Amino acid sequence: MSRADVVVIGLGFVGVPLAAAAARAGFQVCGVDAAAEKLSHLAESAGAQGSQNPELRTLLTTGQLELRRRGALPDADVYCISVPTPMRADGRIDTAHLLDAAEAVGKAMRKGALVLVHSTCAPGSLEQQVIPLIARKSRLLPGIDFHIAHAPERIDPARGTPTADLPRIVAGLTPQCTKAATTFLRSAFARVVPVSSIRTAEFVKTFENTFRLVNISLANELAEVCRGHDVDPVEVIEAAATKPYGFLPHHPGIGAGGGCIPVVTEFFRASARQRGVIPPMVEAALAVNAAMPGRTVELIRDRLARSWKLSLSRCKVLVVGVTYKPDVVDIRNSCAVQVINRLRVEAADVGYYDPRIPQLRMERGRALRSTARLDATGFDIAVILTKHTTVDYSALRTGALPVLDCSSGTPVPWQDHD
Known part of the structure; x- marks a missing residue:
């Protein structure tokens, strides 16, 4: 495929359903990933029983979707970046995959293209790192020669909720960027919610995950207290959840992991510290989770x-x-x-x-x-x-x-x- 309507960079649990949703909406989609074994697994498991993307085989067979290993990106109208932003061993965020994808897009894109970053980003990182890099590599002016926007991923790989049914937050660098991104997303997703700025969109994702970590840590503290009183914390939470307003149940466990909740909460803490703010509740929640x-x-x-x-x-x-x-x-x-x-x-x-x-x-x-x-x-x-x-x-x-x-x-x- 020398040209595509949409190129999706990064075929993990975010990129695959995103590529499938765009292909299902009628776009010619090229999905690319650096890992050859991942591409082989996707091709072999497409449509298998229990697959989270049961229509993948049909999309691949009809040619609506093509998977390829990362190299020079094809020409496209829309580039979607959905690579991971993991946490390093020292607790800092690793943006190497994100910046590598941004550089590749900058080298491939032409005037008038739309770039949508779906990867989870620390507040400020798109404006400070990603957008300048794409502009430098493309030699185009962001917001004038090309549209760029942030639509932070929302997906729960365990629940199997169709990606297209999840409301999508989006914000562009300019109102025109927001409009272009919203128009594209509405062709594949049931509900799109524009917000005022890219940094606002980054904070939406950051707050969603921080909210969950704080409440999971609170549930773990409840479990600790209940143990001293010989009370079942799960029974307490389930009974409290019968209240029809003002309560959202979270459950204790051995700690919150994964690539989102603990990582994105670190984004919140780092963003606060950059402005000289120490967020005591978030600090305590991270400490409880780490312990x-x-x-x-x-x-x-x-x-x-x-x-x-x-x-x-x-x-x-x-x-x-x-x-x-x-x-x-x-x-x-x-x-x-x-x-x-x-x-x-x-x-x-x-x-x-x-x-x-x-x-x-x-x-x-x-x-x-x-x-x-x-x-x-x-x-x-x-x-x-x-x-x-x-x-x-x-x-x-x-x-x-x-x-x-x-x-x-x-x-x-x-x-x-x-």
């Missing part, structure tokens, strides 16, 4: 000693579920993986089962492989960290093996659920 894997191990250790007179040292532990949340194939910033690392520091002998993650690369380069099936034979205890809805846990109910379900934040012996 959860360690606190989970403490609770497991305590429960083992009290209920079964076992020590973590040299205990053979089967961890069940390692993704950052249920029903995804993603271990980015997974608190379950952090729990495994901490269990190993405690000298526990750890194995794991997760049908979605066949292998884990642990600290110091060691690889762990998932057991072929949920079988706790040879282990002293099983610990459920991430509870996939597609896993049959009944195998853990057989025999006298102790089982702790930590998925709701409090290690509960399995028999306590009966």
